[in-house]
Amino acid sequence: MLMRALLCMLFFVALGATARTMPGNTIYLPDDGRAPSPALEAHRGRLAVQRSVLERYRQRLIRAKAISPRAVLPRVDTFLVTPGGRAMALPATRQVTGLSYTFAEGWTDTEKLALTTFLDAAMSKMVSVYGPPATAGPITLVKGLGTEVSGGEFNVTAMTLTVEAPPDDLATDDSTHYGLNLIHLMLHAFRAPALLGFDAWEEGMARAAADVVMLQMRPDFPLIYSLSYLLPLYDSLNQPALANSTFFPAQGIPQLQMWRIGMAEAAWLKVYAEHPSFFRDFNQAYYAAGGAAGNLTALKSLAAGAATMVEGFSFADWYARQHVLQPVATVGRHLYVYPVPLLDNVSLQIYSYFTNAEGSETAVAGTAALEYWSFDNLPLYPEEGSEVAISATGDFTGVGFINPSFYNIGDIPTQRIKIIVSLDGLRNVVYYPYYARGTDEDENEVFGAVVGADSGSLRIYLPGVPLNATPVVQGAFSQQLPNGDITFFAPVKFVYTGSDNKEVTLWRNVGPGFYAPVLVVGSETAATLRRTFTPGLALVSFPITPNQADPGVLFGYSAGSPDFRMAWWDPSLADASKYRLYPSVPPIAPGRAYWIDLLTSKTVDLVGNLPASDDPRILTLLPGWNMIGNTYTAPLNPWTMRIESGSAAFSVRDAMLKNIIGPVWTYSGGNYVVRNTLDAWEGGWIYNNTGGQLVLRQTTGRAATRAADVEMTRLLTEGGWGIALQARTTTSRDSAAVLGVAPGAQPGIDGLDWQKPPAIGRTVRLAFVHPSRATVGAQYASDIRGSVGALGETWEVEITSRETGSVSLLWPNLKAVPPQYQMILEDAVSGARQYMRTTPAYSYLSRGTVEAPEARRFRIIVETRRDVPLQITRFQVTPTRSRGASIQVATTSAAYLTLQIRSPLGKLIRTITVPASRANDPIVVGWDGRGTGGKLVPTGTYLIMLTARTAEGFVTRRSLPLVVRE
Structure with a gap:
């Protein structure tokens, strides 16, 4: 039934369908814009429930001393569109002075003065950061009636912005972050009507730019108290489970919405930290390009033009590693872990949920199992235990909490602790830099974990701040800044030096407050794998990037030896046969597959590096056939892989039904088969049936239960x-x-x-x-x-x-x-x-x-079936003397006839070849009562079996008993 349901989906979803051109928090009003909107009222109701849940959540964290009582929840905005309304056209020139605004009725003079003073002070800075607005305006500010408008309602068609009245402290403390939210709403209006169609882009950019503008207005603004300001913990929070096609699903877990908003905000702040003109340059190119709102490929190209490199990667490579920016709903179970490192304990929030094809998420109950490992791979046993219950009902659905504390775990307490969280076949790993953060009264501004090394030194290059090298102690480090917290956005270079004096350079873009990086310097991925390859032809892959680049040398041959037979299929070649033969094959790397043909068994030691824990495990599929390999060291269920085309993501099965790809074929016993498992070290084939590139994303997911061939x-x-x-x-x-x-x-x-x-x-x-x-x-x-x-x-x-x-x-x-x-x-x-x-x-x-x-x-x-092509119309057996019989046969069509004499138990006594019959022409065949050896058969009952076969192979049979007497 699953296949039938998937087939039904085929008629409604097709590759290349028009991408969403408005953000996910858009509500479409009735055509006249004035009639009541049930959709809007339902949306407001959901926001009110979410706000209530998040406020209870905030209070819980305050009681647990995980956050400050000053912590502020982010406000969730809403876009309104009237389908029948008049859409504004983008002018050829921009209003360089900013976006003009007016006030609707209902505002008091005091409120208008407060808003005017604030917006006038912010406008030039918004233009400086975001560039001139897409339209000159005006935008009309409408006074909302209390909290039903939540973080604001922006009617894109009418250019109205409904917000609550400003608080009394807007000009001083802005303790509720009303001003920060208002700036972010105005920046949405800057882009109107050309809002980006992806929440991670439109919402993330507007909130990131609002942070920048607010800090330019008030350098002492306490951004660190915003619960959506997640830049300090970005390294630990950047996990695949954050990816979704929408931040505002019809059903979801409120905290995840907050984390997605905050992580998207943080991701774009990282780009800004390295390229301060990024938002302005991107918007200028975006307005000029036109029609790119829902085209992810075009948007990434525009962003790459404004920021060629980010944190040491090309923009494209960097973007692929930022999970929250991937606008794809990965259908299935997910596990997300939110760690907050403190001095001697770590606050863990563990989320368990199921995501459907539309991005809606449902809490899934379960019990998460935790393992704690010291830097030297010894198990740790905190008093709080190693299990976390997660409920699908109650105040905090889909999330469990635990605060494991560690005491007396070494003469030198500072160290890296590895925490493995497992739940129903899902697995997540986080690193906790124990004793690295410092106390609440004397906190280190930069601290974190080093993965892949337990000792060494770290030099931190923060622009304008001279710092001495800091030691890496048991896989953790900390650094105090001479003037306290980081107060600006900037790229920071981390240079790790190991005992061998080799340096590893990593970049992290940081912002106000502290920063807690997880620095992978390589050796955690270093490994030596041994594999025995059997003689004969095999389709193989390698889960490791070996240090030895020449595959022939790796297998014990001299470089370029013709005795080493390896081939790789290059889909980019124009030839009918696209094979490249050794030594012209590309270097061995996870995800690539090769044919090898060995004369004898070979045991190979591969010294190199496994994919990093944050490796996105993505392969590019060119049009036509592609050889792929398992990037993991364990079996992979190919049905859990994802196919991505632009912003659309499909399971392998869905993509097959839409004729986007074919199944994954493996080679076994001299045959191609479709199986439930792609083993470690095994290669396969997959066909890209589109005219463009696809992305294949591998995930361990749930392992295949068996390796049997698919029926x-x-x-x-x-x-x-x-x-x-x-x-x-x-x-x-x-x-x-x-x-x-x-x-x-x-x-x-x-x-x-x-x-x-x-x-x-x-x-x-x-x-x-x-x-x-x-x-x-x-x-x-x-x-x-x-x-x-x-x-x-x-x-x-x-x-x-x-x-x-x-x-x-x-x-x-x-x-x-x-x-x-x-x-x-x-x-x-x-x-x-x-x-x-x-x-x-x-x-x-x-x-x-x-x-x-x-x-x-x-x-x-x-x-x-029409007429039966052959029937036996006459079959008569008449006993004769000497224990024999006379057998008459007639058929409706010409046929080859065979008579068999069998015992009552079916044993063959005699076979008699009969001349071919003609249609309706009776023939008579005699049996002399003798068996195959020529002896007379004993008296008794025998079975006379007639087989008639046409030249085309149609067969019919009849049988009759014969009693043999003396």
Whole structure:
């Protein structure tokens, strides 16, 4: 039923569908803009509930002393659009003085004065940071009636901004961060009507720029008290589970919305820290480009133009590592861990939830198991325990809390503690720099964990702040700044020096407050893996980047030796055969797959580096066939991988049904198969059926429960019927071929018609032929139709043999074929026809060679049964003297006849060859009462069995008893 449901989805979602061009917190009003909006009222109700939950959450953290009583919750805004309203066009020139504004009725003079004073002071700084607005305005400020408007409602069509009245301390403390929120709302208005279609971009950029503007207005503004200001903990919070297509799902966990908003804000602050003109330059290019609001590829290109490098990476590489910026909803279970490191304990919030295709998230109850490991890999046992209960009901759904404390764990307390969180097959790792933060009264401004080294020194280069090197102590470090907290946004260079005097340079872009990086200096990923490769042809991959770049040398051959046989498929080549042969293959790297053909067994020690814990595990799929490898050291379930195209993300199964890709094929026993597991060290094939690049994202997810081959027939023909075909020679076989009928199968090539990977070696090849519908040169493992028409259906298959000898086409199981159909095999070369229901196989002699393969085509005809092609109309057995019998036979069609004499228990006594019969022409056959050895049979009862077979292989049988007497 799952396959049928997925097929139904095929009709509603297609690759390349128009991307969302408005943020996820957009509410569409009735056409006239004045009628009541149930959607808006429901949205306001959800916001009120979320606000209540988050306030209880804030109070809980205050009681636990995890946050300051001054901590402020972020306000959630709403965009309103009237579909029938007049859309503004972007002018060719910008209003360099800012966005003009007016006040609607209802404001007091005091309120208008407070807002005017604040906005006038902020406007020039907003223009400086964000660039001139897309439109000159004006925007009308509307006074909201209390908290129902939450963080503000911006009507993009009418250019109205509804907000609450300003607090009395707006001009002084702004303790509720009202002014910060107002600036962020005005920056949204700067972009109107061209708001970005992705929440991580539109919401994240506006909030990040608002932070900058607010600090330019008030350098002492306590940004650190905003619960959405997450830049200090960014390294630890940047986890894959944050990715989602929306920050504002119809159903969700309120805290996750806050963390996503805050992490997107922090990500863009990192870009700003290195490129202070980024927002202005990006907006200018964005307005000039036009039409890019929902085009993620275009937006990334524009951003890369404004910030070529970020934290030592190209913008594209950096962006791929920022999980919150990935606007994709990954369907399935997720585990997110929010750690807050304190002096001798760490506050952990563990989130468990399920995300659906629309981005909605549902809390999932469970018990998380925690492991604590010291820097020298010894287990630790805090008094708070190692289990956390997570409930799907109550005040804090989907989240569990624990504060493990550590005492007396070494003469020198400072160290790196590794915390592993596991829940229902999901796993997450966080690092806690124990005793590195300092006390509340004397806090270190820069502290963190070093992963991959336990000792050494660290030099921190903060612009304008001279600092001495600080030691790395048992995998942790701390540094106090001479003037207290960081007060500005800036790129910081960390240079780690190990005992071997080798340096590793890492960059982190930081902002006001403290910063707690997790610095991976490489050796945690360093590993030595031993693998024995068996003789013969194999499709392999490597989960490690070896230090030895030459694969031949790695396998014990001299560099460039022709004795080492390795091949790699390069989809970028224009040749029909896209193989590159050693030594022209690319270096071994996780995710790549290669053919190797060894004469003897080889045990190889690979010294190198595994992918880092934050590696996104993404592979680029070019159009056509791609060889892929398992990037993990454990088996990978290929069905849990994700396919991404722009902002759209699909499971492998969904992408197959949409004909975006084919399945993952592996090579086993000389055959291509589709399996539930891609083993460690194993390679596979996947087909990109689009004209552009796709991204394949691997995840451990839930491991496959077994490595059995996928039952292709059942998978492809859910709700219908199908048969599996096989081709065999004396040395090879191909059993990956399925024809059949399934509801929802489309005319032409669709997601149920799987291509076969490129042929390899001497193996026989069986493939379906779609002469009018196929991709040129494609060979198909399946041909699934929507139904069998009144005139029947004809499937064409082709067997390609690369050796001389007998070749057989087999159909071992036809029980799924509905009884009203007859199936006929027709040899397109010889013209021979064969009824498939009564025969198991068809054989012929091939004269193919590796240099000149022979292709032979067959047709399989499925049609409604009409007249039975052969019936036995007369079958009469008459005893004769000497224990014999006279047997009369007549058939409706010409047939080959065989008589068998059997005992009552079925033992064969005698076989009698009978001349071929003619239609309706009776013949008489005699039996002399003797067995195969010539002796008379004993008296008793015997079974006379008649088999009639047409030239096409249709078979019918009858039997009669015969009593033999003296």
